[in-house]
Amino acid sequence: MALIDGLRLEGIRGRVTADAALAPFTWFRVGGPAEVLFQPADADDLALFLQQLNPEIPVTVIGVGSNLLVRDGGVAGVVVRLTAKGFxxxxxxxxxxxxxxxxxxxxxxxxxxxxxxxxxxxxxxxxxxxxxxxxxxxxxxxxxxxxxxxxxxxxxxxxxxxxxxxxxxxxxxxxxxxxxxxxxxxxxxxxxxxxxxxxxxAAMDEVEAHREAAQPIRDKTGGSTFTNPPENKAWQLVDAAGCRGLRIGGAMVSEKHCNFLINTGDATGHDLETLGETVRARVLDTSGVRLDWEIRRVGRFATEASVEPFLGKG
Structure with a gap:
């Protein structure tokens, strides 16, 4: 029985969708579907839905998807996406x-x-x-x-x-x-x-000018890929490891700012995550620093696919 058929939806005013595409909600524009997508009408609706939801069903929350990578196998359970209308x-x-x-x-x-x-x-x-x-x-x-x-x-x-x-x-x-x-x-x-x-x-204009000059904001990207380690900048470590412009499939390390990954047009979630772990492995080899992901990765890998952290080196 499909998960959506087993949900209790008494009094729920929000939108509930089975097998809902998530890629359009992410800036990378990749990834598989949500088993069930719930978009609550407001906070009361969200609370009621969760009160009725079987506690064994996993819940994943997403926003505008600017710092999110959805894996190609999709997300099991319920994905909650808050919308501007209610929140x-x-x-x-x-x-x-x-x-x-x-x-x-x-x-x-x-x-x-x-x-x-x-x-x-x-x-x-x-x-x-x-x-x-x-x-x-x-x-x-x-x-x-x-x-x-x-x-x-x-x-x-x-x-x-x-x-x-x-x-x-x-x-x-x-x-x-x-x-x-x-x-x-x-x-x-x-x-x-x-x-x-x-x-x-004026301060906002200065912020915008910096982003325009330094970041690939017009590409399909997920924002900063890795957090800055103590006393280091992630982009400098990535650059020193020779990863600027590195490509795997349709995924590429940005030439403009190498702490950004880009979907050049036909990347998969697997391409992007593999590229990220390749970068982490090379930075570890060259500097001894273990970069941590800032991009949030959710969901399941496609059948028979996987990506090991640091490509198995860490």
Missing amino acids: GHTVREAGNRVRAGTALPDKRLAAFTRDEGLGGFAFFHGIPGTVGGALRMNAGANGVETRERLVEAHAVDRAGRRHVLSNADMGYTYRHSAAPEDLIFTEGVFEGEPADPGAIQ
Whole structure:
């Protein structure tokens, strides 16, 4: 029996789709389907769905797919994708605070706070993701991180229970949160300080100019591939290992910024992951540094396919 036939959907208002293509939701434009895709109407709908879902069924959450690689065999269980209709709100609150839904693109949070005369958010203009992804991974750009602006995060757990986490509860470190993995963030409350909208726009323009000049933002890419190791820059290690422009199948290390992988047109998820692990193996050989993936990889490999970390060297 198909998984969707066994789901309890009493009172559910969101969209539930079986065998749903995920590649169109990712910037790489690769990967297999979701066994079931659920797009909740709002936080109440999400909580109700999770309360009714068999706890043995795995749940995977995706956003706009800017830092995501879906494997070719697809994703088992339920994939939850929050949409702007139910989770894309922005509300100015008392003082210098803003409440934002987790499907809101980071660039729109930057624009909203600019219009409200709130400073400290221009860095979000340079992050190609959503508020939810920023909360989960402490996203940052231009030397500023999400943890510096977050007051509290609202979430729903795997059993459909509501939670409110303080900044300290999130356990932030570089590109990482210690928040429980089963939490699905629904909104965040942030705090800035009064600032001139013109000055904020100038800062946003500077962020945009840097991205345009340094990153392959018009290609099918997944953003920064590896996190920066302590006292190192990932792109420099990749370059020193001779991997700039390296190709496997339809996947290529960007010539413009070699901490970016690119789908040149016909790459598979397997091509991209194999290329990433090839780069990790070469960096390990040349520098002794073990790069960690920043791109999130989800799902199953296609039949009889696999990719070993560091190609079996690590």
